[in-house]
Amino acid sequence: MKFSLLCLLCYLGFHQHEVVDVKFGFGKSGKIMTVKCKNCGTVEIKTGD
Numbered sequence: 001m002k003f004s005l006l007c008l009l010c011y012l013g014f015h016q017h018e019v020v021d022v023k024f025g026f027g028k029s030g031k032i033m034t035v036k037c038k039n040c041g042t043v044e045i046k047t048g049d
Helices: 002-012
Strands: 017-024 031-037 043-048
């Protein structure tokens, strides 16, 4: 039951992210984080401060 509930939450867009990589830059780029969902394995790249 727990596994199917976690898959449903990922399908709805509620992921449990863990930080995989962080890169720092100067100027407008700022910080670039690579995050991965613990449940479904989806990798996203997030930018910002």
